[in-house]
Amino acid sequence: MNFFNILAEPVGVSHYLLVGAVLFTAGVVCMVIKRNALGVLMGIELVLNGANINFIAFGSPVLRGESTVSIGLDGQLIALFVILLAAAEAAVALAITLNFYNNHATVDVDRAEDLKG
């Protein structure tokens, strides 16, 4: 009932948190379930994006509710850093994936067992 009440309310922080939760869950499942290494990378992007939505929501001047606690501009700054670090992470991970593809002629992460004990 708590959940269905929220659909009738004006847009607040909780709505953004719900979207972030769905994106985070989709990203985790994507990381777990995909066999393609690039699919795992896309799951990581989804997880980072869900976290970014939460930062923006908590720092938003529009959504700030009756509560008097807000992280203010820090949320947007942290979101910017997350975006930059995600770009860096994607570059390195893609380079590793291409190297793996060159050496093993596959992108299946289940076949990457050179280090298996």
Next chain:
Amino acid sequence: MNTGFAITTGSMFATIISVANINWHGMFFAIFALAACAMAVAVVLTDNVVRMAFYLVLSLGATAGLFFLAGAEFVGAMQLMIYVGGTLVLLVFGVMLTAQAPFVSMKTPQRDWVLASILAVCLLAVLVQASVGVDAWRTAAVSVGGGVQREAPEPSATPLGMALLGMRVDNDSSGIVTPSIRSGYLLPFEIVSIHLLVVLVGAAYLARAKRRRTPRAVETAGQSELKEEVRVAS
């Protein structure tokens, strides 16, 4: 006739006024939120890696729309430019470079789907419970559509740039309790810039073309040239 015209005009005006009373913020939030969530789920559900990349583009673009709606227009623009314009182009290049026939669509075993759906349901239940559970997060600052005009958020690009330079100029005049010490972000900014440089060099080093065969190729080429010369000389 005249009164009928007046009545129709009046009803048209009423329609226009009711259109103007539509909660545009809520409507656009619903559109963008549904697009982001549906495309994220589509990324998980499809097996084709090319379609996954396309759905991811749509999901991240809708997320940028959510950022605009939350008053973070600079972060939304950066999301479009860096994420959708840079990172995803990189991913699409990766997809194109590795899109051999057996890797375009890789099926996941059925038991993995069962385990992953259990994990997804548990995680989503916890997260939803946490996000709707706090009452202070549920009320917006100003109710839109109820006759109260939402005050336009001030542009955030200048305070963001000043904060990245180490100075905080965002005012706390709105009665919001903030941490007493608000630090600038000059040091993280420098660290991130060095980090991006190192990542650029490292990625170029990791993804370079293999040079191992090149000396041998040059060697054999040189030998064949020598043979050619010997043949010509003889």
